[in-house]
Amino acid sequence: MADDLSLNPSTSMSITVSEVTVTQTFADASLIPADPVGGDAGEDNSHPVMVKWSGKEITVSTLSQSATILQLKEVLFEHTNVLPHRQKLTGAGKTLSDELALGSIFKRNQRIMMIGTPEETLTSFWDNQPDSGNVVNDFEVMADPEIPYAARVEYLEKISRHVRDYRMQIMSHFREGKKLLVLDIDYTIFDNGSVGQNGQELMRPYLHEFLQVAYRNFDIIIWSATSKRWIVAKLQELGITSNARAGHYKIAALLDDAAMIQIHRPEGPCTVKALGVIWGKFPQFSETNTIIVDDLRRNFLMNPKSGIRITQYRRAFENRDKDMELVKLAEYLEAIAEETDFTKLNHRKWERIAHEYRKKLKRLEKTLFRTPSSRDGGDQGSGSST
Numbered sequence: 001m002a003d004d005l006s007l008n009p010s011t012s013m014s015i016t017v018s019e020v021t022v023t024q025t026f027a028d029a030s031l032i033p034a035d036p037v038g039g040d041a042g043e044d045n046s047h048p049v050m051v052k053w054s055g056k057e058i059t060v061s062t063l064s065q066s067a068t069i070l071q072l073k074e075v076l077f078e079h080t081n082v083l084p085h086r087q088k089l090t091g092a093g094k095t096l097s098d099e100l101a102l103g104s105i106f107k108r109n110q111r112i113m114m115i116g117t118p119e120e121t122l123t124s125f126w127d128n129q130p131d132s133g134n135v136v137n138d139f140e141v142m143a144d145p146e147i148p149y150a151a152r153v154e155y156l157e158k159i160s161r162h163v164r165d166y167r168m169q170i171m172s173h174f175r176e177g178k179k180l181l182v183l184d185i186d187y188t189i190f191d192n193g194s195v196g197q198n199g200q201e202l203m204r205p206y207l208h209e210f211l212q213v214a215y216r217n218f219d220i221i222i223w224s225a226t227s228k229r230w231i232v233a234k235l236q237e238l239g240i241t242s243n244a245r246a247g248h249y250k251i252a253a254l255l256d257d258a259a260m261i262q263i264h265r266p267e268g269p270c271t272v273k274a275l276g277v278i279w280g281k282f283p284q285f286s287e288t289n290t291i292i293v294d295d296l297r298r299n300f301l302m303n304p305k306s307g308i309r310i311t312q313y314r315r316a317f318e319n320r321d322k323d324m325e326l327v328k329l330a331e332y333l334e335a336i337a338e339e340t341d342f343t344k345l346n347h348r349k350w351e352r353i354a355h356e357y358r359k360k361l362k363r364l365e366k367t368l369f370r371t372p373s374s375r376d377g378g379d380q381g382s383g384s385s386t
């Protein structure tokens with residue numbers, strides 16, 4: 001039921017790669033292999049290379065320009081415990097095959113990238129896997145940290161599979177010309193961590209007013225990292241189902257945990273909401289007209305420009321009279337309603353933009369609704385002369 005808890009605790013034990021930046025220099029006597037493979041250290045034709053791997057920078061200065069990529073991998077194995085056949089080296093704009101000579105492709109001190117998982121990490125990963133039959137590609141687990149998640153082929157393929165296979169629950173038709181709001185449930189509109197008599201007690205304040213305002217310009221999708229059965233139950237408890245039935249707003253579709261994709265961050269795997277799953281099914285929506293609201297920033301990893309992070313709604317019994325997040329968010333949605341390209345916006349500043357919008361409305365209200373006497377600087381008594 002917990003939206004934001006780790007969905008699959010068994011996989012959370014898998015590969016962890018530290019992001020610490022450490023410079024290892026093999027020129028350091030304590031790190032130089034006693035008998036380095038291909039070692040021509042000290043000769044004039046030595047051909048040092050810098051290897052970036054797992055947040056570390058490793059300088060290999062023991063090989064000659066005629067040494068092969070395979071020999072380089074064998075040296076790297078000594079110090080990373082990543083087997084040569086599990087290493088993927090990239091540099092000079094290409095993947096480097098084993099037989100190439102260092103001197104034929106690199107300048108001296110060229111920086112190259114290595115991807116690969118040490119043996120002991122893989123062993124512990126597999127030991128802790130449930131008997132799921134899932135195949136994990138270790139190149140995927142140790143994906144190149146310099147490529148943004150949203151551009152990685154393995155994740156785009158997962159999205160394509162969901163576009164093809166995932167069955168979204170459609171609740172009402174999408175309206176022409178509307179933008180799209182994708183809304184989380186737990187800790188965004190519902191305090192999932194407190195105990196109440198009913199959903200109303202745990203509902204974030206102003207939820208229905210917020211949905212009513214949002215619905216003017218946005219079709220609304222609910223996406224929660226739990227099963228569809230729980231999503232439907234929560235929407236009923238929160239009164240969203242009955243309000244939608246009454247026509248105050250509509251929910252266009254529901255997405256559950258099965259629509260999420262797993263990605264691998266240096267600190268471990270996690271599942272995230274990739275908007276491409278929706279965009280693939282409904283091409284009228286894209287990053288130009290979609291926003292996703294969630295209390296977890298990781299859910300924006302595949303769509304960093306589309307996410308609006310909202311503070312978590314917790315301790316409903318203390319906060320129900322104070323929490324104004326949905327009021328501010330409604331103001332923000334109104335403020336950006338006319339924007340034709342959301343990629344031009346910086347949603348991280350959403351609260352400030354909402355605040356400016358509120359001030360503008362107040363100024364307008366003052367101008368439009370002030371009385372003739374106040375506009376004239378005080379024409380007292382004129383009203384009583386008639």
Ligand SMILES: [Mg+2]
Binds near residue numbers: 004184185187294296
């Ligand atoms: Mg949440």
